[in-house]
Amino acid sequence: MSSAQQPLLDLPLRALTQVEQYPHMRYMGSKYRLLPTLARVFEEIGGQTALDPFTGSGVVSYLLKAMGFEVTSSDYLNFPVALVQAACVNQSERLTQDDLARIAGGCNSDDRDFISRTYAGRFFTPADLRFLDAAWSQIDQMEGSKRHLAIASLVLAAARKQPRGVFTVTGLRYDDGRASLHMPLDEQFRKCAAAWNDAVFEGRKCQAAQGDVAVAPSGADLVYLDPPYAPPRDDNDYVKRYWFLEGLATYWDSGTAPVMAQTKTRKLPKRATPFGSKQTIVSALAATFDKFRDSTLVLSYGSNAVPDLDSLTGMLRDVKGSAPEVIELTHRYHFGTHRAATRREAVEYVVVAS
Numbered sequence: 001m002s003s004a005q006q007p008l009l010d011l012p013l014r015a016l017t018q019v020e021q022y023p024h025m026r027y028m029g030s031k032y033r034l035l036p037t038l039a040r041v042f043e044e045i046g047g048q049t050a051l052d053p054f055t056g057s058g059v060v061s062y063l064l065k066a067m068g069f070e071v072t073s074s075d076y077l078n079f080p081v082a083l084v085q086a087a088c089v090n091q092s093e094r095l096t097q098d099d100l101a102r103i104a105g106g107c108n109s110d111d112r113d114f115i116s117r118t119y120a121g122r123f124f125t126p127a128d129l130r131f132l133d134a135a136w137s138q139i140d141q142m143e144g145s146k147r148h149l150a151i152a153s154l155v156l157a158a159a160r161k162q163p164r165g166v167f168t169v170t171g172l173r174y175d176d177g178r179a180s181l182h183m184p185l186d187e188q189f190r191k192c193a194a195a196w197n198d199a200v201f202e203g204r205k206c207q208a209a210q211g212d213v214a215v216a217p218s219g220a221d222l223v224y225l226d227p228p229y230a231p232p233r234d235d236n237d238y239v240k241r242y243w244f245l246e247g248l249a250t251y252w253d254s255g256t257a258p259v260m261a262q263t264k265t266r267k268l269p270k271r272a273t274p275f276g277s278k279q280t281i282v283s284a285l286a287a288t289f290d291k292f293r294d295s296t297l298v299l300s301y302g303s304n305a306v307p308d309l310d311s312l313t314g315m316l317r318d319v320k321g322s323a324p325e326v327i328e329l330t331h332r333y334h335f336g337t338h339r340a341a342t343r344r345e346a347v348e349y350v351v352v353a354s
């Protein structure tokens with residue numbers, strides 16, 4: 001079809017088409033399903049600048065960039081920030097075949113072996129672990145967007161090779177037969193690097209930094225808030241599930257991270273966040289709403305979380321002086337195996353406070 005014959009797409013549709021290029025990563029609480037709704041909401045609000053201080057998989061930051069916003073992204077973990085540095089902050093750099101040959105070629109320039117020593121027999125194969133050490137010896141000599149693309153590719157490759165994408169158990173207990181669980185990690189890395197390369201596009205200037213929401217800059221036209229949902233039971237701890245990716249994003253702080261030597265997985269300690277428990281989430285949300293009171297707030301929240309919708313809308317009304325608009329999206333979760341499957345209706349809210 002020639003460009004003259006192509007249908008004219010409106011802004012949300014064009015942006016959603018761009019978002020199809022964003023590499024998919026399984027991530028607790030990610031909003032891939034809500035993107036069409038969020039795109040319409042963001043378009044209606046408009047503006048030039050946007051803040052995404054709980055960026056997670058980074059996909060909403062990427063949508064905002066595709067919609068023409070100047071986006072500032074942050075997260076209290078490092079590895080989500082590496083992803084948005086690769087695909088949002090980065091406007092034009094890509095990893096070349098030479099870069100890939102250097103990173104994945106197996107040359108360990110300083111004989112480092114922290115990952116092999118620490119995780120042998122626990123995660124991945126010995127060859128995979130040697131690849132990670134060698135790759136990092138090369139990445140440590142790189143700077144800027146190429147470094148970010150390389151780290152994002154390592155993170156995505158490790159996430160895709162781990163059953164269910166979470167590092168709470170060692171071995172392949174949850175092997176569901178997917179080829180990606182058995183692909184050598186260097187090969188997976190090359191695939192992921194190609195995917196990040198394809199995601200690069202030029203938009204307005206964007207920035208990203210690791211940090212707590214309490215230190216994120218205020219003043220954006222639009223602030224998208226997607227904090228962890230505090231469940232009435234269980235926990236929503238991100239480090240507990242993704243600590244390997246967090247370690248990998250910084251080479252375990254150059255090998256100095258406090259690995260818990262007594263644990264079977266050699267995990268990293270949980271990192272406290274006031275959004276992590278129902279005892280502290282209400283005051284954390286109140287402080288966050290107050291901090292960004294001069295921006296239009298778009299909040300994602302779930303019906304099976306604490307506090308309930310009435311409390312949330314009341315808090316936002318107190319801060320903004322008028323009742324927020326609530327959009328409800330029903331979603332059916334499936335639990336358990338096929339035979340014992342149970343279904344639970346959960347409602348996702350998108351709450352808009354102008």
Ligand SMILES: C[S@@+](CC[C@H](N)C(=O)[O-])C[C@H]1O[C@@H](n2cnc3c(N)ncnc32)[C@H](O)[C@@H]1O
Pocket residue numbers: 027028029030031032053054055056057058059060074075076077080211212213214226227228229238273274275
């Ligand atoms: C529900 S997820 C965000 C999902 C994201 N919108 C997406 O679509 O992938 C919540 C994120 O908040 C981060 N987080 C938790 N506590 C935080 C805090 N105090 N400050 C900043 N980020 C925090 C977690 O690391 C996690 O990535």
